[in-house]
Amino acid sequence: MAATVNPDLKKERENSSFDPNKITSFLYGGPEIVKKKRELESLALNDPDYQHEDLNFMSQEQQYETFLKKTLLMVTKVRELKIDVADRHFYRSAVIGTNPDPLGLHVGMFLPTLYGQASQEQKDKWLKMAENFAIIGTYAQTEMGHGTFLRGLETTATYDPTTQEFVINTPTITAYKWWPGGLGKTSNYCVLMAQLYIHGKSYGPHPFMVQIRSLQDHKPLPGVTVGDIGPKFGYGSVDNGFLAFNNVRIPRENMLMKYSKVEPDGTYVKPPSTKLAYGTMVQVRANIVVNSGRVLAKAVTIATRYSCVRRQSEMKPGHPEPQVLDYVTQQYKLFPYLAAAYAFWLTGQTMMSVYTTSSNQISKGDISALPELHALSAGLKALSSWVANVGMEECRMACGGHGYSHASGLPRLYANMTPGATYEGENTVMMLQTARYLMKSYNQSLQGEKLAGSVAYLSGVQPVPAAGRTRNMLDLGVLCDAYRHRAARLVHEAAVQLRNERQAGKDQPDAWNAASVDLVKAAMAHSQYFVVKNFAERLTDSTLDSSISDVLTRLCQLHALHGLVTNSGDFLEDGYLTGTDVRQARRHINALMAKLRPDAVALVDAFDFPDGILNSVLGRYDGNVYEHLLEWAKASPLNKTDVHQSYHKYLKPFLEDNRAKL
């Protein structure tokens, strides 16, 4: 087995213009954090207790069992090792890699819902148990018939003042809860979203704490039907489940009552905003933005390293076969996603800091930040997960045939990450939520109100500059202006279309539906502007090491220019940019790619994913791809014996029969 680094990769690293550790430090927030991250990752990756056979060789049941065992062990070890709460995600992501785990919903949504929606007494009652995994919960909202339309949920929680209980019921097949992670086999509790009814009146969806399985033998409690929904496109390591209730009674105190309340006599106390009950979803949407950047970074790391190891065809007759990354078309496949990975990594950081600031404000009773937080997280969640999906698939195809093998790590990455476009708010629906906020804000600006936050740019009309001007299309100020102008114009045009539909006689919902393609386009342009502007702003950080600011600036330019060229119609339509500008932009992209080429490997190394996390033969740090491909294939279950047992059952009699007939 080769112990040395592949010579092509070695040369790439020797020829890069900067030290990748400096970018790693920038991406993770300083050298101390990087040190901590590496220590925790290496602790997890070198722990023999976490080793197991490749998941790709396992059935769904085996994957679930393996991951359950592994994550429970992780909980115990995190406790024993006394890992700080703030650092646990480093350890966790090294243990689970790019796979979801059966406790993901407990950590990612059940606990956050208790933190965000439970009253102090309820926290005192349940938090200790939940934080210490004495109970395991999930977030049971989606039903077979309704995921998007929360007001359409059919599960009911009917208050009975005589016993001071809620009666939980699943009235129809379509009311079955469907999809919650960890529900199928793992959880014994859930936060249940159900329609609250008091004295025959509906109050909309509310969260309830409901025990579903016995704490003694894990059997479903009386009146509870629960199970696994079966194999999916990915997510083999998670037991997504179904759940139904037949008039199950829970105490009044089990409705999560930080905001809405039901008094013993059935009096309903209204929350400051009904949408506060949706708070956990906003948090997870912000997390998805972070995750999309990381997922794209992983895919690009695999494809870029492999493209330096892979040699194919003759560029010049008689010359050695070039590294495929030297084909400019290959660069054009990968470098825009390399740039996008950086863009979304940084966007994710900003999104999380907006989330933290706004949610602190909200939990203190000031809910003014809620609409902006919802609109921003919805749009960025949708944009980032869409780009990550397209990018992962592009990276897979850029690896040729080997990209299709599970050895590449890319099919599993895609299958596990692509539902980010669907869960936690289907992407088109999320973009339409952002559009709703944009329309409101736009109308407010027309009334002369000054706008703040991400929509501040909608205040005041953006004039189209006079024709004939020359622009420097590499100037980040020029690029940000172009994106801002495009977003403002598309918001304006969507608003005009909406108004025209109304004037043509449609009511508001029909007009909205008729204008929805334009509305999504406007929300997309708004979100893209936010990403480009955020990237450019991060480069103005005076503490940024000068040795890396050049290369990061190139990535930012490439990200902005590539988006501009692929959406050139939007920038040209009203004459804001000229054909010459767009042609110039295309030339700059080629020049930028040539400049980035020597730094490509260092730029993906800077993401600092150890091999154990990447889990890809093609993306190995040492580049020794071929010998490990062979080794990996040999470990496949079909190769356990030279002659498979099916030969004796089927092939042998078939061949013998055919031979006998000759």
Ligand SMILES: CCCCCCCCCCCCCC(=O)SCCNC(=O)CCNC(=O)[C@H](O)C(C)(C)COP(=O)(O)OP(=O)(O)OC[C@H]1O[C@@H](n2cnc3c(N)ncnc32)[C@H](O)[C@@H]1OP(=O)(O)O
């Ligand atoms: C370590 C941990 C790792 C982390 C990862 C964890 C695990 C990851 C795995 C994850 C696994 C996956 C787990 C899962 O998948 S969990 C299930 C996730 N499900 C969804 O996301 C459902 C999506 N649907 C909705 O959110 C709502 O129903 C929508 C938004 C579609 C409409 O809603 P509704 O029909 O009720 O309302 P309306 O249209 O009448 O609008 C009314 C007003 O409300 C405003 N509004 C709406 N929503 C919000 C909001 N949230 N905050 C603030 N405001 C909000 C809205 O703008 C409007 O404002 P205005 O215009 O009137 O002023």
Ligand SMILES: Cc1cc2nc3c(=O)[nH]c(=O)nc-3n(C[C@H](O)[C@H](O)[C@H](O)COP(=O)(O)OP(=O)(O)OC[C@H]3O[C@@H](n4cnc5c(N)ncnc54)[C@H](O)[C@@H]3O)c2cc1C
């Ligand atoms: C892997 C995975 C894990 C999940 N985990 C959980 C979980 O733990 N807990 C949980 O509660 N749920 C979970 N879900 C469910 C998930 O949240 C929903 O599937 C998601 O919110 C989308 O809702 P839907 O399935 O009803 O899609 P639908 O709304 O039926 O979407 C179908 C199509 O209709 C379109 N559409 C719907 N409404 C509109 C509209 N108003 N305007 C325009 N177009 C519209 C959509 O754009 C889409 O193209 C999970 C799903 C997956 C795939």
